[in-house]
Amino acid sequence: MRITAVIVPFLLCSLSLPASAKRVVSLMPSYTEIIFALGAGGELVGVSNFCNWPAETAGIEKAGDYLRPNVEKVYALKPDVVFAGAWAGASSSKQLSAMGVKVVRLPEEKSAADIFASIRLIAAELGRKAQGEGLIRSLKALLPAAAPAAPVKVYIEADSGGWTAGGHSFLSDAIMLAGGKNIFGGENRGYFQASWEEVLLLDPQAVILLSGAKEEFLARPMAGGLAAVKAGRIITGLDRDAFSRPGPRLFEEIKKLKNLLYAEK
Amino acid sequence: MPKSKLILLFCVLAAACLFSLAAGPAGLSPDIIINLRLPRTLAALTVGAGLGLAGALFQGVLKNPLSDPYILGTSSGATAAAVFCFLAGIERTSPVFFLAVFAGAFGATFLSYWLARAAGRLSDAALVLAGVAVSAFLSAVVMLTLSAARERSFSLLNFVLGGLYAVEPGVLAISGTVILAALVFSGARWRALDAMSLGAEKAYHLGADPERERLVFFGLACAATSAAVAMGGTIGFVGLMTPHIMRRFTGPSARVLAPAAAIGGAALLTAADAAGRSMFSPSEVPAGVIMALAGAPFFMWLLWKNSRGRV
Amino acid sequence: MPALKAAGLTFSYGPRPLIKGLSFELRPGDFMCVLGANGSGKSTLLKLLTGFIKPAEGCVTLAGESTAGMEAGRLARLAAYVPSETTTPYDFSVRETVLMGRTARSGFWRGYSAADEEAADRALEETGADRLAGRSINTLSSGERQLVFIAQALAQEAKLLLLDEPTSHLDLKYKAAVMNLLASLAARNMAVAAVLHEPALARLGCNKALLMGREGKYNFGSASEMIRPARLAAVYGLPENSPLLQK
Numbered sequence: 001m002r003i004t005a006v007i008v009p010f011l012l013c014s015l016s017l018p019a020s021a022k023r024v025v026s027l028m029p030s031y032t033e034i035i036f037a038l039g040a041g042g043e044l045v046g047v048s049n050f051c052n053w054p055a056e057t058a059g060i061e062k063a064g065d066y067l068r069p070n071v072e073k074v075y076a077l078k079p080d081v082v083f084a085g086a087w088a089g090a091s092s093s094k095q096l097s098a099m100g101v102k103v104v105r106l107p108e109e110k111s112a113a114d115i116f117a118s119i120r121l122i123a124a125e126l127g128r129k130a131q132g133e134g135l136i137r138s139l140k141a142l143l144p145a146a147a148p149a150a151p152v153k154v155y156i157e158a159d160s161g162g163w164t165a166g167g168h169s170f171l172s173d174a175i176m177l178a179g180g181k182n183i184f185g186g187e188n189r190g191y192f193q194a195s196w197e198e199v200l201l202l203d204p205q206a207v208i209l210l211s212g213a214k215e216e217f218l219a220r221p222m223a224g225g226l227a228a229v230k231a232g233r234i235i236t237g238l239d240r241d242a243f244s245r246p247g248p249r250l251f252e253e254i255k256k257l258k259n260l261l262y263a264e265k
Numbered sequence: 266m267p268k269s270k271l272i273l274l275f276c277v278l279a280a281a282c283l284f285s286l287a288a289g290p291a292g293l294s295p296d297i298i299i300n301l302r303l304p305r306t307l308a309a310l311t312v313g314a315g316l317g318l319a320g321a322l323f324q325g326v327l328k329n330p331l332s333d334p335y336i337l338g339t340s341s342g343a344t345a346a347a348v349f350c351f352l353a354g355i356e357r358t359s360p361v362f363f364l365a366v367f368a369g370a371f372g373a374t375f376l377s378y379w380l381a382r383a384a385g386r387l388s389d390a391a392l393v394l395a396g397v398a399v400s401a402f403l404s405a406v407v408m409l410t411l412s413a414a415r416e417r418s419f420s421l422l423n424f425v426l427g428g429l430y431a432v433e434p435g436v437l438a439i440s441g442t443v444i445l446a447a448l449v450f451s452g453a454r455w456r457a458l459d460a461m462s463l464g465a466e467k468a469y470h471l472g473a474d475p476e477r478e479r480l481v482f483f484g485l486a487c488a489a490t491s492a493a494v495a496m497g498g499t500i501g502f503v504g505l506m507t508p509h510i511m512r513r514f515t516g517p518s519a520r521v522l523a524p525a526a527a528i529g530g531a532a533l534l535t536a537a538d539a540a541g542r543s544m545f546s547p548s549e550v551p552a553g554v555i556m557a558l559a560g561a562p563f564f565m566w567l568l569w570k571n572s573r574g575r576v
Numbered sequence: 577m578p579a580l581k582a583a584g585l586t587f588s589y590g591p592r593p594l595i596k597g598l599s600f601e602l603r604p605g606d607f608m609c610v611l612g613a614n615g616s617g618k619s620t621l622l623k624l625l626t627g628f629i630k631p632a633e634g635c636v637t638l639a640g641e642s643t644a645g646m647e648a649g650r651l652a653r654l655a656a657y658v659p660s661e662t663t664t665p666y667d668f669s670v671r672e673t674v675l676m677g678r679t680a681r682s683g684f685w686r687g688y689s690a691a692d693e694e695a696a697d698r699a700l701e702e703t704g705a706d707r708l709a710g711r712s713i714n715t716l717s718s719g720e721r722q723l724v725f726i727a728q729a730l731a732q733e734a735k736l737l738l739l740d741e742p743t744s745h746l747d748l749k750y751k752a753a754v755m756n757l758l759a760s761l762a763a764r765n766m767a768v769a770a771v772l773h774e775p776a777l778a779r780l781g782c783n784k785a786l787l788m789g790r791e792g793k794y795n796f797g798s799a800s801e802m803i804r805p806a807r808l809a810a811v812y813g814l815p816e817n818s819p820l821l822q823k
Contacts, residue, residue, distance in 0.1 A: 161423040161430045162549065184547065196430065197289045197301055198547035212420065220431060222300045330665045389665075456679045463664050463676065469628050471732070472652030472680025517666035520687070571665075 022080040022126065027066045030115075030247035031083040031106070032057060034122050037248040038131045046077040053241060053249070071095050081125055109246035110190075111173040112143075118246070135248065142251040143177050144258050152261045154180035155204035155228070158244060160212035164194045170246045178257040180206065196220060206233035206261055210240045235260050270514045274528055281532040281539070282306055288543035305542075307441075308432040308496055309535040309552065313503055315444040315493035317530015319486040320504025321511070321523045322451055325458040326482035327378075328465075329389045331571060333504035334370075334490040336564075337392070338399035340501065342373025343487075343494035345403045348410055348421055357495060358435035363443070366495055370487040373399050378483075389571060427498035427553025429538055440492035444527075447489040451482070451523050458482060458519035500553040502560020503530045509567065577640050579604050579736050579767035580655075584634035585624055586792075587617070594620060596792025597634070602769060602784065604735060607762035609778040609799070610771040612788030613812050618771040619660075621788070622738050625769075626657050639735060652680035656729035660741035662721075667712040670724050674699055677731030692731075699730035703757060719750030726757065737761060739770040743777060755780035775821065778803050787811045 025046035026032040032051040035044055041056055046063040061077060064070035066085055071092050074082060079101060084093045086105035093103040104125055109115045116136050123132025154175045157164055165171035166187030175182045183202040184194060200222055207228045209217060214234050223229055238257060242249035285306040291297040316334060323332040323339075334340045346369025347362070355362045380395035381388075411421055423430070451458065457478045460468040465475035493500070507530040508522060515521040537559070538552035578601040585598040594617040602608055610618050623629045625636050627643040636643045638654040656677070668676075677699065678692040688696075700706040703723045708716060713724060722742055729737055739758070743751040759781030762768045769786075772778055778785060778799060785802035787795040789811055795802060805821040808814075814821060 159419040159423070161420060161428070163419070163423075187547065192548040193430075193551075194547050195290070195542045195549035197291050197297060197542070200297065200301065201291045216431070219433075221304055222296065225296075328664060456676075456682060459668075459672075459676055460679045462666055462668075463662055463673075466623075466628060466659060467662055469648050470626060470652060470655075470657040471676055471728075472649040474648040512666065516672070517664075517668050518672055 023078060024126070025063055025074055025077055025079040025082045026051065027063065027069050027074075027082065027084045028106075029053070029066075029241070030109070030245040031118070031122060033245065033247035033249060034119050034135075035083075035126070037135050038119075038123055038126060038128050040126050040128060043126065045079060046074060068092065075099055075101060083122060083125075109170050110168050111170055112177060112251075115170065115246045115250070119248075139248055139251040142255050144179055144255070147176070148179045148262075151176070151179055151181040152233075153183050153202070153205045153227075154208060154261070155183050155199055155202070155206075156208040156210070157212065157217075158191065158210045160216065162194045162196060162199070163191060165191055170250070171244070174243070174250060174254050175208075175257070178254045178261060180257070180261055200226065204228050205231060206235060208235045208238060208257070210238065210244055233261070274511075274514060274525060278528055278532040281535040282310070285309060285535045285539035288539045290543070290546045304432045304434065304437070305429060305538070306535055308429045308437055309538040310531040311437060311441045311444055312429065312493040312497040312500065313531040313534025314448070314527040315440065315489040315530070316500065316503035316534065317507035317511075317526040317528070318444065318448055318451065318523060319489040319493070320506075320530070321508040321519065321526035322458065322482045322486040322489075323504065324508050325462045325519050325522075326479055326486075327392065328462050329392055330509065331389050331393050331505075331564075331567060332396075333502070334374075334486065334493075335499070335501035335504060336400075337396040338373040338377045338403060339370045339487055339490045340494055340499045341400040341403035341407075342376075343367075343370040343491045344425055344499045345369055345373075345407050345410075347424065347494060347498075348407050351421060351424070352410065357433060358439065363439060363491065363495060366491040367487060370491045370494070371483065373403060374483055374487055378479075424498045426551050427500040427556075428541075428549075428551030429497050430549070430551075432496070436496050440496045443492035444489050447485045447492075448524060448527050451485050451519070454478075454481065455519040455523060458523070459517075462517065462519075498551075498553065500534065500556055502556045502563065503534050505567070506560055506563050507533055509563075578602060578637075579606070579639060580625065580769070581637045582625065582634065583637075585621070585631045585636070586633040587620060587624055587629070587631050589620075593792045595624070595631075595788075595794075598792070598794055599634075600786060600796040602736070602767040604765045604767050605762055606767050606784050607759055607782050608767075608769045608784035608786060609782040610769060610786045610788065611775055611778065611802075611808070611811060613790075616788040616790065616811075617792075618788055619740050621786075622657065622740050622769070622771060625738060626655055627651055628657075649680045652732055652734070654734050655736040655738060656732040656734040658722075658725050658729050658737070658739045658742055660744050661718070662725050664713070667714050669709070670705060670711050670713055670716070671696060671700070671709045673713050673724055674705070674727045674731050677728040680732065695731045695733055696727075699727040702730060702761075703727040704753075718745040719747065719753070722746060722750065722754060723757075726754070730761075735765075736767045737769070739768070741771050741773055744773050751777060752780065775803055775808050 022043050023045045024043045026035055026044060027048045029051045032047050033053055035041060036054055044060050046061045047057050049062045049065045051057045063073045069092050074096060082096060082101055082103045084103055084105050086107050093105055096103050106118050106121055109118055119132050119136055123129050156171055164184055166189040167185045168190045172182040172185045183204050203226060205227045214236050238253050243253045286298050286302050320333040324330055343366045346366045350362050350365050377396040377399045381392040384391045407425055457473040460471040460473040461478050468475050508526045511522055511525040511529045515525045534552060537555040541550040541552050541555045581601040583599050585595055587595045612618050624631050627646055674696045675688055682692055700709055703726050705723045705727045708720055713721060743754050755777055758768050782799045785799045787802055805816050808821050809816040
């Protein structure tokens with residue numbers, strides 16, 4: 001009796017696990033990557049057009065881009081839960097809610113801590129809290145132990161034309177975790193176009209180019225005078241997608257960046 | 266034009282250059298001024314001169330004070346062609362790039378002109394409407410292209426928005442030459458342009474063949490516009506505003522107006538660019554945005570004035 | 577040699593002929609009025625004469641030169657044309673406007689020559705527009721404006737002057753002034769042809785008249801023979817005793 005009282009719910013629970021596997025739609029590449037890292041990739045029935053990692057996403061229905069998801073497509077996928085960014089596409093998530101689809105809107109990640117918070121929220125929603133905590137632990141383990149006393153000054157150009165990240169972006173935090181210091185980290189904003197003169201003035205010791213060619217950068221006026229150029233620290237080797245998405249792959253890139261920043265030349 | 270007004274015009278130009286050379290977070294460091302602000306100032310002067318000249322030529326040859334390369338769709342045509350060239354991997358310094366951009370500009374302009382004429386009498390408003398229709402279509406084509414070209418869409422969008430962030434000396438040299446040539450050539454034909462500003466029929470009877478002059482001045486204005494677009498992307502309203510401001514100093518005759526519009530456009534855009542990159546430091550606002558902020562209300566005022574007759 | 581000769585001009589905008597086999601000639605000193613109902617092709621005729629539109633058949637010769645394939649610049653030296661109204665949004669001064677009459681006679685680059693300035697001054701004086709020289713054409717009354725554009729045409733120094741309803745926007749005083757001016761131009765051996773909308777005006781100096789009727793019918797002859805109630809009644813579709821046609 002007592003045994004059945006323990007076993008039956010357990011059996012029911014384990015039996016119901018595959019049956020209760022949810023139908024999940026993710027509208028952000030970073031959420032998709034988190035869901036795969038949690039081992040729940042099989043539950044994804046729809047992803048955004050931009051989701052291209054891991055390779056399995058190629059076989060999953062595309063449901064539009066994250067700013068303007070295709071509401072009808074999402075609805076037709078009959079999802080149990082949709083993960084959407086809280087900051088964009090508010091009207092489409094409202095529409096979906098009105099049609100009875102559960103939409104989880106995750107706040108924009110502005111730091112590594114926010115990324116962990118997103119992982120926790122997604123894990124909880126998918127009933128994988130333990131996997132979530134495990135993932136966070138393993139990601140934290142990738143981070144360098146201590147910040148150096150004198151961090152390297154870094155200028156990050158996400159898109160050519162001087163588009164860079166201010167202190168309100170996880171990119172700034174990622175640079176800090178890699179032992180660097182974003183020269184525009186003091187700016188209270190996310191993404192903005194910085195004036196080239198300001199970059200020259202702040203004289204970064206390292207430059208990260210997430211897109212665009214090194215040659216184009218070096219051809220800019222007075223680029224040769226930058227400490228970063230003199231030291232040969234123009235970093236183009238980071239994976240653009242991995243570094244610019246607030247997902248688990250970012251932490252590998254942070255480790256890579258640390259090695260690049262502190263490599264002996 | 267009286268000498269005093271000419272001196273005043275050059276003083277304004279000099280002031281814009283000084284502002285552009287002096288404004289910036291780095292203060293008055295000689296290195297920064299020579300290597301950074303000087304090329305940027307030259308670029309702004311060139312683009313502004315090209316757009317100002319194109320505006321004066323269009324307003325004259327079409328006898329329409331509401332025309333300019335932005336409103337007629339010339340800039341959109343050039344931009345669309347430039348975006349296609351970028352995607353096809355054609356370098357900005359290659360002659361093919363310039364030819365393609367010119368073809369885009371010329372095609373779009375003639376399409377607007379033809380549409381307006383097909384709509385009946387070539388009224389000022391019909392031309393603006395046709396230009397809006399052509400621009401809207403071309404912008405949609407550009408946006409469609411951008412959303413298809415995911416990887417590079419952002420840097421292309423940057424170009425479409427209009428600005429002078431990165432000045433390539435090779436492009437500056439080509440654009441500068443093209444604009445100077447257009448200015449010199451239109452200087453040789455100012456009489457025909459004046460005749461055209463009395464209307465095509467009157468121009469014909471004064472001895473200027475309107476079909477030929479239209480081709481010539483559309484060609485010159487499109488060359489100047491494409492040279493400006495190749496360097497600075499889509500920047501509106503310089504071509505619209507400058508001739509109107511300059512006419513108050515020079516009178517309407519193209520003999521003085523065309524070069525004055527080039528100088529005035531150069532001063533205007535140089536000041537707008539300097540303001541955009543220094544007033545919002547450390548971020549930078551593209552000159553195109555600054556110009557639209559100033560130019561759109563100007564256009565509204567012009568429409569209002571135009572509805573009451575003279576401009 | 578005739579100043580203007582039209583031979584067998586035929587033109588239509590649609591299937592119905594507007595002008596059919598029209599021929600006439602003007603000699604230096606002739607002042608011809610062109611009369612006809614609305615839509616009879618009067619304005620079209622003037623544009624055919626200057627080659628601004630091309631006839632389907634027939635040809636026009638100006639002082640012995642055929643206008644077919646003639647350059648606009650050459651044409652402007654042989655014939656000047658004044659439309660019923662010329663507008664521009666730009667504030668050209670009266671003198672600048674008259675100087676534009678020299679477009680066909682001045683080359684590239686340089687400003688106006690002394691000869692250009694003289695021709696403009698003469699034209700301003702002859703039309704009595706010299707007192708307006710410094711004003712913007714957009715500040716003038718329509719009568720003053722018309723005088724300025726006639727002055728512009730005179731600055732072209734062509735031997736033939738064509739005018740399309742030069743008096744239609746003017747008050748009586750200016751109607752008379754313009755007609756007197758045109759008659760005085762004919763008196764100094766220019767050939768003048770003007771489309772008029774009121775037959776009464778033709779009595780102020782015209783020696784020739786061209787009456788244009790429906791479907792390309794026309795009559796050309798001396799003014800005294802043409803400007804008669806019987807003929808005009810047919811042209812305008814009015815009864816012969818209409819008070820509009822009486823002297």
